[in-house]
Amino acid sequence: MAEPLLELEGIEKSFGPVRALRGVSLRLDRGEVLGLIGENGAGKSTLMNVLAGVYRPDRGSMHLADQPYAPSSPLQGLRVGIAVIYQELSLAPHLSVEANITLGREVRRLGVLRSQYGRVREVLGMLEHADIDPGAAAGDLSIGRQQIVEIARALFADARIVVMDEPTSSLSAKDARRLFRVVGRLRDRGVAFIFVSHFLEEVRRLCDRFAVLRDGRAVANGSVDAVTDGELIRHMVGRDVGELYPQSHRRLGEVCLRVRDLNGREGKPTGVNINLRRGEILGLAGLVGAGRSETLRSLFGLNPAVSGRLTIAGKPELRVRQLTPASALQQGVDMLSEDRQGEGLALSLSISANITLSGLRRYSRWGLLDRQRERDSAVDWVRRLGIKAHTPDAPVATLSGGNQQRVCLARLLHRNGDVLLMDEPTRGIDIATKAHIYRLMHGLAESGKAILMTSSYLPELFGVCDTLAVVHRGAICEPRPVEEWTPEEVMQFATSGIGGPPLRSVGPSTA
Amino acid sequence: MAISRRRLAALGPFIGLAAVVTFLALITPPAFQSLYNLKTILTQSVIVGIAALGMTFVIVSKGIDLSVGSQIALGTVVTGIVINAIGPGFTGPLLAALAGVAACVAVGTVSGVLITRFNVIPFIVTLGMMQIARGVAKRLAREGTLSIPGNWLNDLMLVDPRPAWLIFAPGVWVAAALLGISTVILTRSGFGRYVFAIGSSERTARLCGVRVERMKIQIYALCGAFTGVAAVMQCAYLTVGDPTSAAGLELDVIAAVVIGGGSLGGGEGSAMGSVAGALIMAVLRNGSNMLGVPHYVQEIMIGTIIVAAVLIDRQKHRLGGGERAENNDPDSA
Numbered sequence: 007m008a009e010p011l012l013e014l015e016g017i018e019k020s021f022g023p024v025r026a027l028r029g030v031s032l033r034l035d036r037g038e039v040l041g042l043i044g045e046n047g048a049g050k051s052t053l054m055n056v057l058a059g060v061y062r063p064d065r066g067s068m069h070l071a072d073q074p075y076a077p078s079s080p081l082q083g084l085r086v087g088i089a090v091i092y093q094e095l096s097l098a099p100h101l102s103v104e105a106n107i108t109l110g111r112e113v114r115r116l117g118v119l120r121s122q123y124g125r126v127r128e129v130l131g132m133l134e135h136a137d138i139d140p141g142a143a144a145g146d147l148s149i150g151r152q153q154i155v156e157i158a159r160a161l162f163a164d165a166r167i168v169v170m171d172e173p174t175s176s177l178s179a180k181d182a183r184r185l186f187r188v189v190g191r192l193r194d195r196g197v198a199f200i201f202v203s204h205f206l207e208e209v210r211r212l213c214d215r216f217a218v219l220r221d222g223r224a225v226a227n228g229s230v231d232a233v234t235d236g237e238l239i240r241h242m243v244g245r246d247v248g249e250l251y252p253q254s255h256r257r258l259g260e261v262c263l264r265v266r267d268l269n270g271r272e273g274k275p276t277g278v279n280i281n282l283r284r285g286e287i288l289g290l291a292g293l294v295g296a297g298r299s300e301t302l303r304s305l306f307g308l309n310p311a312v313s314g315r316l317t318i319a320g321k322p323e324l325r326v327r328q329l330t331p332a333s334a335l336q337q338g339v340d341m342l343s344e345d346r347q348g349e350g351l352a353l354s355l356s357i358s359a360n361i362t363l364s365g366l367r368r369y370s371r372w373g374l375l376d377r378q379r380e381r382d383s384a385v386d387w388v389r390r391l392g393i394k395a396h397t398p399d400a401p402v403a404t405l406s407g408g409n410q411q412r413v414c415l416a417r418l419l420h421r422n423g424d425v426l427l428m429d430e431p432t433r434g435i436d437i438a439t440k441a442h443i444y445r446l447m448h449g450l451a452e453s454g455k456a457i458l459m460t461s462s463y464l465p466e467l468f469g470v471c472d473t474l475a476v477v478h479r480g481a482i483c484e485p486r487p488v489e490e491w492t493p494e495e496v497m498q499f500a501t502s503g504i505g506g507p508p509l510r511s512v513g514p515s516t517a
Numbered sequence: 518m519a520i521s522r523r524r525l526a527a528l529g530p531f532i533g534l535a536a537v538v539t540f541l542a543l544i545t546p547p548a549f550q551s552l553y554n555l556k557t558i559l560t561q562s563v564i565v566g567i568a569a570l571g572m573t574f575v576i577v578s579k580g581i582d583l584s585v586g587s588q589i590a591l592g593t594v595v596t597g598i599v600i601n602a603i604g605p606g607f608t609g610p611l612l613a614a615l616a617g618v619a620a621c622v623a624v625g626t627v628s629g630v631l632i633t634r635f636n637v638i639p640f641i642v643t644l645g646m647m648q649i650a651r652g653v654a655k656r657l658a659r660e661g662t663l664s665i666p667g668n669w670l671n672d673l674m675l676v677d678p679r680p681a682w683l684i685f686a687p688g689v690w691v692a693a694a695l696l697g698i699s700t701v702i703l704t705r706s707g708f709g710r711y712v713f714a715i716g717s718s719e720r721t722a723r724l725c726g727v728r729v730e731r732m733k734i735q736i737y738a739l740c741g742a743f744t745g746v747a748a749v750m751q752c753a754y755l756t757v758g759d760p761t762s763a764a765g766l767e768l769d770v771i772a773a774v775v776i777g778g779g780s781l782g783g784g785e786g787s788a789m790g791s792v793a794g795a796l797i798m799a800v801l802r803n804g805s806n807m808l809g810v811p812h813y814v815q816e817i818m819i820g821t822i823i824v825a826a827v828l829i830d831r832q833k834h835r836l837g838g839g840e841r842a843e844n845n846d847p848d849s850a
Contacts, residue, residue, distance in 0.1 A: 308724070335726040349724055352717035354784045363714055364725035370707045377705065417725070 011036045011198050012075070012088075012167055017066035019052055026052040028222040029066070034167065039189065039199040041213035041230065043206070045242050045464065045497075049222040050202050054169055057200070058090035059083035071166075081110065089160030090169040093295075095152050099145025103130075106144045107159045129158045133188050150181030157188065161197075168192075169200040172295070174208060186212055204293045206235050206501045218242055236494065239501075243464060243493040251469030252448040258472065259284030260320075262456040263339075263425045265305065268314030268326055274300040276480035278314070280458070282425065287447060287457040288485055289467035292477030292500050298460040299344055301477065302427040305458075306334045306341040319424050335364060340423035342414055344430035344460075350414045351402050358384035358398035360413050365421045387416040392442070408439030415446060426450065428459040432466065444470055464493050478503035529829055530777045530793040533822070537797055541804035549807050553676070556685055558796070558803050560676050563688040564589070564747045564754070565766065566795040569773035570692075570699045571743025573791045574736050576774050577703070579716040579783025580632070580639040582737060585744045586766035587650035588624050590759065592617040592748020594654045596670070597663040597758025605668035614670060617752065618745030624650050625741025629734030647767070654760035663758030673753040688750045692792075695743065699788035712736060716783030772819070773798060776826040785830075797822065 012034040019027040027049050034040050044050050055061045057068075059077030068075040070086060077083040080090070097106050104126045113120045126140045135154045138147065144155055153173060160168050174182040189199055189212060203209050209216060210230055217227035218241040226241040263282040268275055274297035282288050290298045303309040305316065307329035314326035318337045331341070343350040351360050361384050362369065369380040384398040391412045395405060402413055411432070418426055431447065432440045447470060451457055461467050467474055468488055475485035476499040483499060498504070542550055568585050575582045599613035624646055631642045672679055673688040683690065703709040711732050714722040723729050751763060775781065776797055777790030798819055805815045 306724075330728070331723055332726040332728050341724060343720075343724055345720075349718070349720040352714050352721040352784070354717045355713060359710060359714070360721075363710070363721070363727070366707045366710060373706050373708060374701070375705055375707055375710065 010034070010069075011038075011071055013069045015067045015069075017053070017056060017063045017068070019056060019061055019063050026222055027056070027063070030219070030222070030224045032217055032224055032227070034198050034200060036166075036198055037193050037196045038215065039193055039201055039213045041209035041216040042200055042202045042219065043204070043209060043216060043238065043242060044219035045462070048219040048242070050219055051171070052222075053219065054090055054092075054171055054200075054202060057083070057088060057167075057169055059088075084110075084160075084163050084165070087164060087166035088169065089163060089165035089167070091153070091156045091160065091171065091173065093171045093173075095149070095156055097144040097152055097155060099143065101144060102141050103138055103144055103147070103155055104140035106155055107140070107162050109159070111163060125162070126158070129161050130154070132161065132191075133158055134184070134191075135188075148181070150177050150184070153177070153181075153185065154188070157192075161192070165197065167198045167200065169202070171202045172204065173201070174203070174205065182208075204501055206238060209238075210235075235498065239494045239497045243497055251444050251466075256285045256287075256448075256451050256472060258286045259454060262319050263305075263458070264317040265326075266315045268301065268304060268316075269312040270297070270300050270304045270309055270480075271312060273297070273480040275304070275477070275482065278482045280475075280482075280485070282456045282458055284424075284454045284456050285451050286473060287451050287459060287471045288473045288475065289471035289488075290458070290460045290475055290477055290482070291464060291467050291496050292460075294462060296477040296500065297480040298477050299429050300480075301482070302341065302429050302458065302460060305329070306339060306427055307331050308341070335421065335423065338424040339427065340364065340418050340421050340425070341427040342418060342429060342431055344433060346407070346410055346414060346433070351410055353403040354401055356399045357388065357393065357395055357402050357405070357413055360402045361387050361398075361416045361420055364417055383420070387420055391416050391419075391446075408435040411435050411439060411443065415443065419446075419450075424455060426455055426457045428457060430460055430462065432461070432463070440466075464496060467496075468493065476500050527778060527787070527790075529826075530790045530797070533776070534793045534797050534800070537800050537804075541800065545804050545807050549804055554803065556676050556689075558799050559689045560674060560686045561803070562792075562795045562799040563674065563686070563692045564750050564763075565769050565773055565798070566692050566792050567695055567750065568744050568747040568766070568770040569777070569791040569795050570695055570788055571740035571747075572770050572774045573699065573703070573777075573779055573786050573788055574712055575639075575740045576771070576779040576781060577716045577784065577786040578712045578733065578736050579719070579781075580733070580736065581643060581771065581781070582625070582628065582740050583640065583643040583767050583771075584624060584628065584646035584650050585740070585747075585770050586763045586768075587647045587654065588621040588741060588744045589748040589751050589763040589766060590761065591624065591650045591654040591657075592621050592745050593752040593755065593762060594658045594663055594758040594760050595620040596749055596752045597665045598657060600665050600668055600670075601663070605666045607669065610668040610670045614749045617748050618742055621745030621748055622738050622741040625737040625739070625744070626734060629737030632737070633730040633733050651760065651764075658758055658760040660760075662760075665752070665757055667756075670749065670753045671756050674750055688753065691746065691750075695746065696788055696792055699743075703788055708732075708735075713784055716785070718784075769795075769798065772823050775830075776822055778826070778830070780830050782830075794826075 010033050014030060014032040017027050017030045030053060042050055052061065056063050059080045059082055075086065104123060107126050108122050113122060123140055127136065130136055130138050133154055138151055138154065144152060147155065157168065173185060177185065193199065201213055213230050215227060216230050216233065218225050218238065220242060260283060261281050262284045263280065265278060265280040268278040278301055290301065292298050300309050304311040304326060308331060311326040315323050316326055317323045318339060321337065347353060358381055362380050369376045381398060388395060388398050393409050393412045402410060432443055447457060471488050473485040474488045474491050476483050476496055478500055548554060572582060572585065596613045596617035599616045600609050603609035603612060628643050628646050631637060632639050673686065675686050678686050711722060711727045714727060715729055715732060719729055752758060755762060773794035774786060774791045777787065777794030779786030779791060801818055802815055
């Protein structure tokens with residue numbers, strides 16, 4: 007059985023200064039299911055993209071069935087038998103199931119497409135989904151069925167290796183079980199799988215072997231049966247919190263943000279209660295897609311909430327449903343978006359305009375702006391945050407990522423809200439700017455602001471936060487002082503929803 | 518370096534206008550350079566120019582309004598009806614002009630509400646409004662032309678104005694005043710800043726507390742107001758209410774904004790530029806007529822200028838794009 011189908015040797019890949027992969031070696035046997043696990047940012051996506059042919063590795067070699075494998079495009083990867091199914095499915099929603107499955111492998115006769123209905127049905131039948139109508143529009147199918155269509159596309163292309171990224175994150179439990187059965191059957195036919203997942207229980211159920219990525223390295227691998235969850239989590243987390251973080255204990259003041267029974271669409275979030283005090287930095291840990299961002303966004307009126315109430319700094323209670331970003335800002339809530347380029351900044355506007363956009367009214371009289379005062383203020387913030395720019399009039403697009411993030415923070419400081427919602431405040435920026443932002447956040451909390459933040463990077467949460475809560479599939483656990491958590495406990499709760507303190511009850515609770 | 522190229526691009530429409538004027542001055546008969554001809558060109562630019570000012574707000578906010586030609590037709594009809602109802606004294610035409618403007622504001626408001634409430638793209642909504650406004654205008658004018666008794670509104674578009682010391686037609690002065698007002702709103706007001714912010718990134722504007730939906734309705738209504746003034750000028754020029762007039766004029770208006778540096782990708786454009794765009798087209802048409810250049814050549818030239826303006830716009834964006842590409846973050850999942 008153990009004949010290597012795919013071998014990776016010392017794969018390295020850098021993006022500018024960021025070393026995403028630092029020498030990954032892996033091996034996948036025929037008819038094997040390999041669980042690829044690791045924290046957010048460990049390099050899993052990059053490795054998948056290298057396998058798919060989206061990225062070319064800087065160094066290292068890959069062999070597929072003893073042949074050198076160096077795809078220059080995803081299509082080439084698929085031609086030799088490696089199919090990658092991303093978390094965001096890539097079906098053309100308007101085309102039929104058949105057209106999607108045969109896309110790129112159409113058979114033409116005299117330039118006219120020939121139906122491959124029979125083969126498509128056969129493949130769907132092999133996947134226990136003969137009931138999917140090849141003529142139906144792919145976009146009309148449920149997410150679970152769309153995933154089956156993606157797998158069918160891979161099978162149709164005679165894939166020998168199927169790489170799946172978090173396939174169950176958007177599936178119901180029933181659909182997930184069905185998917186596992188399909189994977190099992192295909193494995194018996196000799197198809198090998200690489201299964202990228204955060205959920206340890208799924209890795210256990212589905213996979214033969216595991217490999218752990220951490221900081222761009224494959225730090226451990228072996229048989230799933232021979233390892234405990236605790237060992238896996240330690241492999242995923244194992245690194246220490248450096249002196250990046252300002253070590254100081256803040257005194258927490260009165261409650262500044264009180265959230266009761268917050269429910270969002272599609273269960274993100276579910277029954278969330280939060281008490282956030284002045285001077286406190288509360289971190290939300292959890293996996294990508296667990297509902298951390300959604301929680302923050304619905305508290306700012308950006309995501310529609312189904313129900314929930316909030317009180318800000320002792321003001322009258324509000325319904326979260328009625329919140330808009332404009333009213334939230336008026337109440338003293340401000341938000342830092344995780345999507346800096348798409349949402350955080352208006353890239354074609356100047357640095358100055360981006361800093362003052364949320365607080366323009368203070369320069370406005372009779373609707374006209376005092377542009378000199380606005381510019382002076384912008385110059386001041388550019389200086390205070392050390393934003394490297396020749397002039398505040400330059401488009402913010404001309405700045406580096408770290409400086410762009412400083413502009414986003416300058417806007418929050420300029421608006422001077424009491425409650426700051428910071429979604430991934432240090433995503434995709436260099437280490438020096440990170441340290442700077444941690445100091446800024448510490449200073450903000452010391453000055454009496456209340457900060458609710460999310461991060462996919464666990465050491466950051468441990469370094470920055472006073473209290474920590476973990477989100478698992480939309481629900482949030484009781485926040486505890488950060489000293490009372492271990493990274494292992496956080497990961498266990500994030501991946502299984504058990505092990506931490508009890509989940510908060512869904513009903514309204516007393517403060 | 519990048520900034521200086523940006524500034525250069527912003528000057529483009531004015532350099533273009535100067536180049537067109539200079540070139541035509543060299544090759545046309547002396548009549549082109551006469552004061553009378555200048556007065557003619559400016560008067561001919563009034564309608565497109567004023568409508569282009571309104572369209573600038575829409576295009577800067579990354580929208581489009583295809584209904585302005587029909588709005589102008591509707592405006593002429595409404596103005597005519599009110600004059601006929603009240604009479605051609607002083608107040609009659611004044612109220613009539615206000616009614617014409619109000620009709621166009623109403624069309625713009627409806628477009629804005631449909632776009633924001635049902636989240637339909639502006640192209641489709643205003644394509645529909647183009648037909649609807651035209652149809653309503655025809656119904657109001659009973660499918661014919663509405664004759665209007667002589668009144669002072671007609672003086673607005675006289676190439677030789679009364680009194681003569683005005684030098685240019687009153688409509689030209691109205692357009693100049695509106696140009697000033699638009700420039701102030703776009704560059705010095707909070708409203709204008711929000712228009713740019715929405716056009717540059719709607720999500721960012723929303724994040725920063727801009728009431729995007731309300732703003733969009735106001736933008737289309739404001740465009741309607743400018744278009745309404747253009748409609749009054751059209752009515753003064755035609756001296757009748759004509760529901761079939763200004764067909765296809767929206768394309769001239771959009772072209773003026775685009776030639777003037779407005780980007781259909783949003784976030785860029787200026788009132789001065791749009792007026793320069795309108796003038797470039799008017800000067801070209803006027804000079805070509807004097808040279809006896811056939812109409813089809815004029816169309817090809819103006820089309821070429823529109824495409825060239827868009828290519829310049831692309832060049833600017835490529836500049837921005839190149840800078841952005843360096844900081845995409847890998848492995849964000």
